[in-house]
Amino acid sequence: QSWNYEAGVRSRPIRGVQVEATVFRLDYANQIVAASLAGGVGSLLTNGGKTLQQGAEVSVAAESAPILSSRHNFYFRAAFTFLPVAEFRGVRFSSVTPAVSITGNRLPYTPETQATYSVGYSHPRGLNAFVENVYITGQFSDDLNTVAAISNGQRGYIDSQSYWNATTNYAVEKLNTTFYVTVKNVGDKTLIVDRSRGILPSMGRIVQLGMKLKL
Numbered sequence: 001q002s003w004n005y006e007a008g009v010r011s012r013p014i015r016g017v018q019v020e021a022t023v024f025r026l027d028y029a030n031q032i033v034a035a036s037l038a039g040g041v042g043s044l045l046t047n048g049g050k051t052l053q054q055g056a057e058v059s060v061a062a063e064s065a066p067i068l069s070s071r072h073n074f075y076f077r078a079a080f081t082f083l084p085v086a087e088f089r090g091v092r093f094s095s096v097t098p099a100v101s102i103t104g105n106r107l108p109y110t111p112e113t114q115a116t117y118s119v120g121y122s123h124p125r126g127l128n129a130f131v132e133n134v135y136i137t138g139q140f141s142d143d144l145n146t147v148a149a150i151s152n153g154q155r156g157y158i159d160s161q162s163y164w165n166a167t168t169n170y171a172v173e174k175l176n177t178t179f180y181v182t183v184k185n186v187g188d189k190t191l192i193v194d195r196s197r198g199i200l201p202s203m204g205r206i207v208q209l210g211m212k213l214k215l
Contacts, residue, residue, distance in 0.1 A: 001029040008057075016066035025054040033107055033143075050090035051107060055083035065122075073122045075130075079115065086110035094143050096155070102143045109194075111160075113137040126171035126178075131186075135162045141195035153199035161191045163202075176214040183207050 008022030031051040058080045065073035086107045094100045114137070120130025140146065142155040149156030164186040171178040184206040194200035 002031070003027045014067070016063045018061045020057075020059045022057045023055070024057070025052075027052055049088065049092045051087065052089050053083060053086045053107070053110070055081065055085065057081045071124055074120070075122065076117075076119050078117045081114045083110060083112055083114075086112075088143065092143075096142060096144055100144065102145075105143060105145050106140055108140050108142055111137045111139040126173065127169070128171075129168040130166070132165045132167075133162060134165070136160060149195075154195050154197070156195060158192050158195065161189070161202075163187060163189050163191070178212045180211070181207070181209050 004027070005025040006022060007024075008020065010018070010020045012018050028051045030049060033051070059078065061075070061077045063073055063075040064070065088102050088105050088107065090103065092101065092103050094102045113135075115135045116132060117135075118130050118132035120128065122128040138160045139158050141158055144155070146155045147157045165182070165184050166186055167180065167182045169178055169180045185203060186205065188205035189202070190204070191202040192199055193202045
């Protein structure tokens with residue numbers, strides 16, 4: 001059960017530019033959260049009891065074509081989430097050390113900031129290409145908010161991470177087909193994304209080539 005509150009605004013200050021902003025509050029009576037295991041593997045979810053999450057989201061999109069009345073369109077998009085509050089409320093004790101109160105501790109796997117930025121180019125003849133950066137601040141992996149990693153890797157702070165993606169699409173109208181190339185994690189970074197079952201690394205660089213046919 002939860003009470004969710006949200007308020008936002010949406011604006012087009014000039015042609016080709018759109019801005020959205022939202023503030024939110026999520027007040028849970030019994031939220032299901034990632035479990036913190038004392039050792040070994042087992043259930044990965046647990047009842048987190050009363051929790052509170054509140055923050056804000058902002059997104060911006062701008063395109064040059066409608067502003068300059070041009071067929072060449074350079075665009076910029078950004079989305080930003082700020083979550084300063086994501087904590088256990090009420091009477092709550094750790095699933096790792098049951099005698100320790102975790103009331104007020106930050107929820108596992110809830111980074112304070114997440115941001116995505118992309119710049120690209122599109123043309124009416126079918127070309128669309130962009131590069132994207134994803135940024136996520138650090139996060140705790142257990143309800144004790146442990147910072148130093150333990151020997152089995154199941155608890156410890158997950159550092160902030162940033163990586164790039166890129167995509168190119170070309171639509172051939174006569175063939176009703178779109179050809180695409182997508183590269184994820186362009187820099188081939190190895191990042192820690194999960195500790196619930198020990199250290200789980202991110203995927204390496206992935207290159208995908210394909211086509212989409214509309215029948």
